[in-house]
């Protein structure tokens with residue numbers, strides 16, 4: 001199951017995407033991804049969710065009232081750096097596109113109105129690319145572990161962090177209570 | 189009678205002509221008639237003077253007398269010439285009077301004196317003593333004093349005549365000088381006017397072009413917002429249609445499975461088809477898919493209608509228009525641009541219709557609203573107000589944006605003045621707005637702002653204005 005978070009301030013867009021991803025196969029080559037989709041109309045709520053749940057892919061609108069898609073993906077990149085990031089926008093602003101590529105290294109920019117097939121394969125390709133990247137890293141880590149470049153603790157921390165974003169950054173208070181990271185809380 | 193036959197004959201002839209002239213004059217005969225008679229008199233007098241002068245010389249009169257007499261003749265000719273130069277009805281009458289009195293006085297006076305001297309010379313008196321004696325002579329005292337008086341009068345008239353002549357000449361010169369000056373001035377004015385008209389035409393032309401290009405630039409700014417707004421519904425309607433296609437093919441599979449079962453196939457075929465179609469989900473989702481798609485299409489239709497209303501493609505030029513409605517239609521169109529930046533607060537009053545070009549007023553509203561949105565860096569509020577004042581209506585667009593310094597404020601109505609990045613601002617919006625409101629509609633456009641204090645633009649439009657507005 002690949003977990004996908006979709007953010008758009010327009011409810012009808014979210015619903016149509018949900019429908020599409022439910023019925024149409026998300027395929028690249030001979031690999032098909034089964035998707036678990038969560039949709040959000042508010043960037044702040046989506047960020048909140050991303051703090052607690054890992055996602056494989058974020059797909060965001062560009063123009064939204066609270067913050068634009070680039071700002072959103074920037075925040076999300078800090079929380080979950082390994083997730084794929086896509087922008088789906090009807091606002092063909094070149095400046096925005098340049099910022100999206102340079103500032104957050106998005107995987108894809110998809111225009112609205114979109115072509116269903118292209119959107120599906122963009123998602124599939126991004127997911128496949130991400131899997132490959134993670135696999136490579138896993139292999140590299142095993143090699144490093146073998147060579148003693150990395151401790152099993154660090155490796156475990158990375159695994160936990162991927163499962164529960166932020167978990168390894170939890171500060172334990174002197175009395176054993178959990179101190180929320182000031183930086184993270186402020187971002188909300 | 190001088191006793192000199194020729195002279196006397198000529199005197200008689202002169203007197204006859206004079207009488208004739210007087211007679212004609214009193215009969216109010218034609219001007220040409222009197223004129224020709226006058227010419228005759230003058231010519232005859234000239235001939236007569238010549239005879240007298242020859243006679244004086246041949247008779248051996250004292251040269252001093254001859255000179256004096258000749259001088260009198262010359263002055264006479266001169267006076268008559270001048271009088272003829274300015275002919276008028278009154279002038280003609282004066283000339284006649286002058287001529288007749290002069291000749292009468294001449295015949296009675298100096299000619300008599302001449303005759304007496306000639307007679308004395310013939311009797312053997314020397315010319316000199318004849319001349320000197322003439323000075324002593326006391327003829328009939330009445331006649332003598334009459335002649336003196338006439339001489340004096342003649343002198344006065346001659347002097348007056350001279351100054352009149354000079355005056356007339358001066359006047360004439362002045363008049364022609366003034367006429368020339370006027371003609372020059374007139375020519376200058378005409379050419380200046382032609383130049384002005386040309387400049388005015390050029391100005392109008394440039395204004396039209398500016399208006400047009402600002403409109404295009406504004407539409408360009410809008411286009412992004414409008415595209416976004418149109419692309420969203422088209423995006424989901426299109427995708428929904430694709431999904432619908434899948435739904436329908438699943439449903440058709442279910443129908444086929446029913447048919448197959450009817451023809452005796454195994455029921456599991458049907459169960460599989462129903463499971464694949466996820467009928468329960470379809471039952472719930474199909475209606476909302478259709479409803480949402482329909483709503484999306486209505487949104488596109490509305491955007492197109494808003495754009496039409498805004499640009500007034502079907503009604504152009506002057507008309508009575510409800511500007512609150514115009515403001516609403518402009519807000520509809522720019523709302524896509526505004527909603528990510530600001531909350532729009534409407535405080536629209538009850539206002540009467542005004543005589544204006546709504547498409548142009550919409551352009552002004554749009555400029556002000558887009559400027560307000562640009563001035564807001566993150567999120568703010570835009571107030572849109574209207575009301576009645578001074579036999580007209582007013583509108584205000586106020587924002588909580590960054591405002592502007594006095595230095596900027598003093599230049600905002602200049603064409604091409606902009607503080608925005610290339611591509612974001614043309615610097616034409618406010619100069620065009622000013623032109624539309626003030627020049628084309630006879631209204632007012634004021635700005636109130638300070639750095640960091642937001643900005644408030646206020647428009648006032650007269651209910652009806654006589655200022656011409658060209659359609660754009």
Ligand SMILES: Nc1ncnc2c1ncn2[C@@H]1O[C@H](COP(=O)(O)OP(=O)(O)O)[C@@H](O)[C@H]1O
Nearest residue numbers: 559563591600606607613614615616617618643
């Ligand atoms: N609401 C506003 N708040 C602050 N500054 C403004 C506002 N409206 C206009 N200005 C200033 O006036 C300038 C000229 O405006 P305009 O003629 O509409 O041209 P443009 O918007 O293309 O720059 C702007 O660049 C900006 O500096």
Ligand SMILES: [Mg+2]
Nearest residue numbers: 555559617618
């Ligand atoms: Mg502007």
